[in-house]
Amino acid sequence: MTGFATHIARRKFLAGASATAAAGALTACSTAPVPSGASGTPAGEEGSEGTVTPALGEATVDFDGVHQAGVVTPAQAHLNLVGFNFVEGGVDREGLTRLMRSWTEDARRLTGGAAPVGSLEPEMVRAPANLTFTVGFGPRAVELAGAAPLAEIPAFSRDQLEEKWGQTDLVLQICGDDPLTVSHATRHMVRTSPTYATPTWMQQGFLHASGTRRPGETPRNLFGQLDGTVNPRTAGEQDEQVWREDGSTVMVVRRIRMDMDEWEMLDRTSREESMGRTLDTGAPLSGGGEFDAPDYGATDRYGLPVIDPASHMARARPAEGHPEQRMLRRAYNYDLPPEADGLSNSGLVFICFQRDPDEQFTPVQQRLDDLDRLNTWITHIGSAVYWIPPGTTEDAFWAQRFLAV
């Protein structure tokens, strides 16, 4: 264990001890490294610098592990997704290795609430608040690393892709429950990279704040829909759908514009029918609760299907005989100032993780592109795909087993 890791472990221990001493009822306010949404009392603890940081600030997600953080980690409140391209003239395997070594070291420290070596802003890193970093490799980086080639995401007929949201050589997904920490962490990683890669785009997003959600609660998008109900929740499901044998996964990013102006013209019934689920609880229109199986055979008193076969839910479900057509959705909302046309500028930074997009994302999206009642109000305007290297041990850097051979 490095000195840094020891330091963090000690802080956690102190936090746990003080919580226990206070009252049994304080369990709900524990400062243990819990999923986002499961902490957030101002009771606080004495930090190593003599300042009191409330519990959400102290909450951390482990950086090292079999897999990278930020994939099956419960979605935090804030996202900065930054696409980087290699500098002109390109980057060789050695350059990519140097960048990964430097990024990993800094990300690991920031994740634990410690300042990166040489940082002049230690005040800005003290509240990790479930900060996570996830690195992804675009096709050129995959080639440099000698990893298995990435699947290509085909063009879909309804796509209106804008070049500015396109494929990049690298991506950093930075998530956390504190917007100031996420902002500083992003700034730090961007300024560390310019010898090798510079940012091409940044996609910022948000969900409910930690402290307004129950642990495990499915987030809502700006159409008011619960988004992510059918996600893999058990380790077994995640192994089936998300993780490759080497611990890696593949991320697909789609920027989806949502036409709030037109959507809001609909009554609630139409909104629910286009989705196939109720807006309040997210239950299938055939009844039950959010996590109950839809009954696609159910009919109303006129003999019509209760769940429209063209609804988003019906079209997104795995095709018969293809149970592999599932994935982990980890989408964030965006809501920006209206552009010159005065219309809403809102939507989804749709992010999903899977073993193989050719067998998971792509056939599902092809089906939605062919027919989905939601298509009237959504447009895909960005697309990219990244290989997410496996997780790290304490003394290793991202993709080390691929780059350092």
Place this chain on the structure above:
Amino acid sequence: MTGFATHIARRKFLAGASATAAAGALTACSTAPVPSGASGTPAGEEGSEGTVTPALGEATVDFDGVHQAGVVTPAQAHLNLVGFNFVEGGVDREGLTRLMRSWTEDARRLTGGAAPVGSLEPEMVRAPANLTFTVGFGPRAVELAGAAPLAEIPAFSRDQLEEKWGQTDLVLQICGDDPLTVSHATRHMVRTSPTYATPTWMQQGFLHASGTRRPGETPRNLFGQLDGTVNPRTAGEQDEQVWREDGSTVMVVRRIRMDMDEWEMLDRTSREESMGRTLDTGAPLSGGGEFDAPDYGATDRYGLPVIDPASHMARARPAEGHPEQRMLRRAYNYDLPPEADGLSNSGLVFICFQRDPDEQFTPVQQRLDDLDRLNTWITHIGSAVYWIPPGTTEDAFWAQRFLAV
């Protein structure tokens, strides 16, 4: 008391009762309507719709009162500041009255976690999380209301104002600790207004999340500085600096770009000297703690002043014999994707409240414009001023006593 107000009061009562029953130590997790940063346990309570909403979600700020909310309210984590202009052809007094009546009714309900009448999205309003709305009148609206004319903010020599961040007829400041709630609340108010006013700009900002700050903790800006140390904190100070006799105040908005790229070239000493305060605790460089008075006469062993007379703190302090040159600062950070030039696109949505900008904001800003070491790294790119009408009683709407005569 309206049915709506009763409903909210009942929810508060239930929340308070359950917290008391659980444990004395749970005081720190109370769901009473407390300042931002002083709540946030996931313990939750049974809401009226049968769903459990964690405590931060339930926290509310009173809508009605002598003054509008969102001024001396401790700054929440998120800001949407929306500038509106009257529709072409203009709006008369009757139109402005109708808009205020409608906005007030909806804002009051949203503040309490209730859906506005006719809303099709009750799910999106259930976690107010200290939501506040503050309406401001630009010169044309002030004239319609027959209120005292607004002070003009003069042009300062260093200003590089961009028209797109300029004066508008109305402004809505929407703040809260939950970004999804703030987003929906903004959307609701914007779509309610088009007969009378349409949004011209939206300035979005953030501070530390609730749950990572101690109650009353001064927020940090992106330069790492504590920002707002000398704010009026007692009711007496606020009456002196902020509130006019009729309960109104005046808001000045300045959009200030901060050049992160150049700022980060500085060592810590230079950063602290340009501000006049330490970065870690915000204490004056002459010693003590954040809230201790600076000693401008203190010298170092070479006889040089410890606090540079050209530092931001020294220049921003009230001129001798002018104790009225103080104001309430309520600034938010912005940190957007870099623009085409690839440079940082970060800064401050600087908002301040005062009785009279001519005697408070303007002389201070004139002094800073003349000389302030921070000027090397900051540029004012937007400017606007608004009259903030007094607060409301339960049966009244914003500016009613001015409009409905």
